[in-house]
Amino acid sequence: MATERYNPRALEPKWQKAWDAKKLFEADNDDPRPKYYVLEMFPYPSGRIHIGHTRNYTMGDVVARYKRAKGFNVLHPMGWDAFGMPAENAAMQNKVHPKDWTYQNIAAMREQLKVMGLSLDWAREFATCDVDYYHRQQMLFLDFVEKRLVTRKSSKVNWDPEDMTVLANEQVIDGRGWRSGALVEQRELTQWFFKITDYAQDLLDSLEGLNEWPEKVKLMQANWIGRSEGLLIRWPLATPVDGEDELEVYTTRPDTIFGASFMAVAADHPLAKKAAESNPALAKFIDEVRHMGTSVAALETAEKRGFDTGIRVVHPFDEAWTLPVYVANFVLMEYGTGAIFGCPSGDQRDLDFANRYGLPVIPVVMPEGENQGNFQIIDEAYVGDGVMINSRFLDGMKPDQAFDEVAKLLEQKTIGNRPVAERKVNFRLRDWGISRQRYWGCPIPMIHCEDCGVVPVPKADLPVRLPDDIEFDRPGNPLDRHPTWRHVKCPQCGKDARRETDTMDTFVDSSWYFARFTAPWANDPTDPKAATEWLPVDQYIGGIEHAILHLLYSRFFTRAMRETGHVDLAEPFRGLFTQGMVVHETYRVGSGSNSRWLAPSEVRLEDVDGNRRAIEIATGEEAVIGPLEKMSKSKKNTVSPEEITDGYGADTARWFMLSDSPPERDVEWTDEGAAGAHRFIQRIWRLVSTAAESLAGIQPAAAREGEAGTVSKAAHKALKSVGEDIEKLAFNRAIARIYELANALTTPLNEAAEGKADPALKAACRQAVDILVHLIAPVMPHLAEECWQTLGGTDLVAERPWPVYDPSLVVDSEIVLPVQVNGKKRGDLTIARDADQGAVEKAVLALDFVQKALEGKAPRKVIIVPQRIVNVVA
Template sequence: LDFVEKGLVTRKSSKVNWDPEDMTVLANEQVIDGRGWRSGALVEQRELTQWFFKITDFAQDLLDSLNLLEEWPEKVKLMQHNWIGRSEGLLIRWPLAKPVGDAHELEVYTTRPDTIFGASFMAVAADHPLARKAAEENVELAKFIEEVRHMGTSVAALETAEKKGFDTGIRVVHPFDETWTLPVYVANFVLMEYGTGAIFGCPSGDQRDLDFANKYGLPVIPVVMPEDGDAKTFQVIEQAYVDDGVMINSRFLDGMKPEKAFDEVAKLLDAKTIGGRPMAERKVNFRLRDWGISRQRYWGCPIPMIHCEACGVVPVPKADLPVKLPDDIEFDRPGNPLDRHPTWRHVKCPQCGRDARRETDTMDTFVDSSWYFARFTAPWANEPTEPKAADEWLAVDQYIGGIEHAILHLLYSRFFTRAMRETGHLNLAEPFKGLFTQGMVVHETYRVGGPSNNGRWLSPSEVRLEDVGGKRLAFEIATGEEATIGALEKMSKSKKNTVSPEEITDGYGADTARWFMLSDSPPERDVEWTDDGAAGAHRFVQRIWRLVQIAAESLPGVKPAAAKDGDAGAVSKAAHKILKAVGEDIEKLGFNRAIARIYELANALASPLNDVAEGKADAALKSACREAVEILV
């Protein structure tokens, strides 16, 4: 509610992935080949009214402040930098050859206006107003738009999907040549949420545009070539030219560097007008979008808003907080059970007293994890934070978490501290001073069938691996059906590529599991779980136990002591050297290096302990071995 008062919350319509069978919104990552990851139903693109945190208000600050995070991994900062995605470009208004309804122009944001003479087509998103208008009179276009609406909307999904387009019949006029018109396509790789929902395609300078142009027989005009190239012979056929160079086939821009051509196009189009406005204007754009927090489900913090037909959307009075979820809930059918609760959602409007209803969407669970560290500084406080305690404890000195949180939790937390500074709850901007990202435990996936025919994920225990003609194949044990072996991925319940803790502890014991996890690779890297690796770790744990058993049986009553000379001195020197190194490695979170040194100490102890067991050791060696074994364990 404090965020609402500061204007940091908005409610607006947004396109979402909707699973019509589970009746819920899906994240982009949960849409596989156009179908819901769990139900297998064709996903629909729907417009839903959602609540958003205005993280974009802080986009520039979030970007600039990355340079201050000196104790963060560079890869995390780079991921956030790219996710925020600041770009400087030009908003160009292309005249329509003929008006389409009330529209007389098509706005396109581009970071490469220098390539404007290489344009051969325009592409708009399926839900762009021009696309919708054209579809009213074109049944085939309407079918194509409906097909696009069933695709995933993530950047990753668009990059891997086949590029498809449909010529709307609409034409635009080139800003520098009234006799030159370009076709307007609806394309499945253009999103309404990015830029203006429209692009101009320059096939010679962008591989995606080139593939599209070659598919639909559109012109490919080279406009940038290497500085030592020959404009008369330079061609772009299968590979777009994306490097620096000089302008060609661009009339008055020929011979310029792209940077200068950018400025020249901006200057000339700024002087032209269309509809009483400049034909182009410089614009800074961000890839980052406001954070949609609405979820159509029971679990999650209630959104403390009330809908009144007379007063509109009204905040819950702070005296009535917290809003508690009902316990008598039924999960007997798909959809949000809060929408069906007989009493919970019915409430009086706090302003006019008339009948009203609660907001039944709940908050994204990332909301809770985005500021818990601030609450933990004073969990007893009646207010969200206690300023004195927050000042004393924050920022967090060392934060440890997975790299998968780089552009979600970690970015949201940075937003939250800034927003809470605006509301007076905190006095800092950055939540975490130091950051360490540990790797994930990964395992290959197995799947029979595919998403279009309700394919099933299989767990490792349901699969038999075989070598067939030198090729590694997987088969479902129960049916004998061949399964597709997928990539190494984070262990997840949805894809069943998990190894249960019970299997590990029953087979090898908990010590082995811990040892393998720590020893396999640096903690910041992913760990591939393999039975061979676990077996190797188990053998070493057994070896340690055998060394300790020898010491326990052969050195009763022997006091540990360091030695300087002879075999005893060598044992003491090795043990203390490794003790110091292990301590330093652990402080630096180099657990795999620490374990490698423990291997060294075990190797160094093997022969002296055998001498002890065989009665060949003197008193000094026995004392040194006793000390070394205590250091080892």
């Protein structure tokens, strides 16, 4: 009879070596079993695995182990999203080469992941900075060029003059670079773009078919694509400006045209530039606008400012009505035509602007039933539906009717033999700019020749390798300063030329890695046969923060790869699951500029009269306990997976990560929770190891009667439920079922260990404990293996099939019916499931609480809803 405690530090490495020795997790493309591909979003090699990674990868691992046991050929690979600015920053700060920094981090993180006991196919591992990988990415780029899916054009970008690189909108904070703090400039740069807009409608329409994606993610993508139906209206200029005689405006609300009180154009609009040539004050204003962030958040929070150009436009329905044209800081050249007409009564932004500059506010849509004499707009725009007012011939119409009427009339009017307006579909989505002015990225395989223009590098000359001998002694792109790398002969004319020194956006690297995993040894980017057999990914798991860019870019890439013959599908991911974050409360001592954040390991938690206190261990000072927040290095509320695995083992971390809350919700990491998970592991070990000797040599068999029958029913019900829950990714529910089964088996297994069980109970207990071991295996694989070996198993649980439940044992022979009297529940009736209505009525009327309610009288009626409820009408 085993009495020793389970020792994860000694036993977990033993089972990891056993799995590796048999190469259990290496997928074979030629395996005839049905294929199943599960993938978690691969990590950036920062050097440390955090607890959020642990939760993410454990979820994928549970699915992989379960599907493997269910008879699937499972592909569960791991790689590294390895290019990016952090490596260059480390190179500048620590005088280390980005390649060395990256590969050192990969080595450290690989070992951390292996400690978690993940069933990963390490034979397919790659990093996106591997030459083999970015070589194939360059091949894809050239194929996209050939299919005209790549373009090179001038675009306005956020330029950090200190770091000398382009910043994404999200990296501009209060007008300054997120890293350098320098004032950001708006610059026109010629850049490379992927023509994702060619697929805008398809990307939108196809969302409907993604039935296994969260609705929230699909809505976020739909909003990002931003399809709108509107009207392109040409507004005549009252006086032409340098040959320009009209201003084009795209609007989705032409019905509000009689509420227009101003026009606004972007700072980069041609009309603004022409007006600024003779107006220094306007030129200064435009320069100020260019230093403002262009993200949606920046535009929404910035003060609405404008500058009257002095230019006026003529209203399309009234030649005597002119409106001023402003340059405004909230209008972007990238959206629509870079010009709007402002209707203050129907748009809050326009109303704020109009109130600031004393412009008219004309209500044009009023709620139905409202008194027009009392309806006015002062500080809050009306954006709801209703009826048209103050709109001449549109009065009384609904807004959608007015839309059609305005469109019809303006399509009939002409300016210079062209209609004043035309219906148009517009998309918020813009082409994907992939140029980055940095070293640590995939080189763009193009060459600039003065005679031939921009020409592709021949595929035979690929890969274009990053040079190793670079210097980070000053800001900017080291490739621009390299003495030899950028100089090359033109492949067409043979004359001196120069390489493209921009590298690709790192989102490119992660937009097709899932396809490369299907055959990472292939000479081409993919092996089309393998890609067809494995894709789409059956279950993709990652954070909601990637709902738009990464997932949308991957959907585009798959379509582009289909056009170039690399894959034969459009959607890369069949099922998508976005897990919640791991959160932890914060601890802070001091105040103001002297305040400090403390790590959980630096505080001691106390309970004083029911109040929790946090005490800094080093000083004894009481810390303020803050709210639960996403773990972050800046607030030090992080927990290293190694802290858990060193103390409790990997299975404890895996179990707790999945047991505490539904996987789509945030999970609060607590030491108490981890300790509780570890106690359960010890409990399972005691249950199994204590009974193992008495169950040795016992043939497993199910029972249907008596205590043995109760054991078998509990085991088979758990087996059915856990399988269904894992299929639904309801891991916390699966774990709750395992807890229930452990509770149900405690007494009978102890009886077996003490020699008190009859043969039927022993056989039922043996089968039930076998089932228990298999149920815990996806979540706690090391413990499952040790338990199986203790029970006499000679093979590995990781290679055993999932048990099959007996349908006759999962159906209850009894049912519990709620019993109401006059519609109010008074109690329950437990009765045989197959009892007829006469037997149910007789049993109900015999219940004490029913007799008491009837007060000795016969009921007027007994209503029985079979197997649902009984209502006695007194």
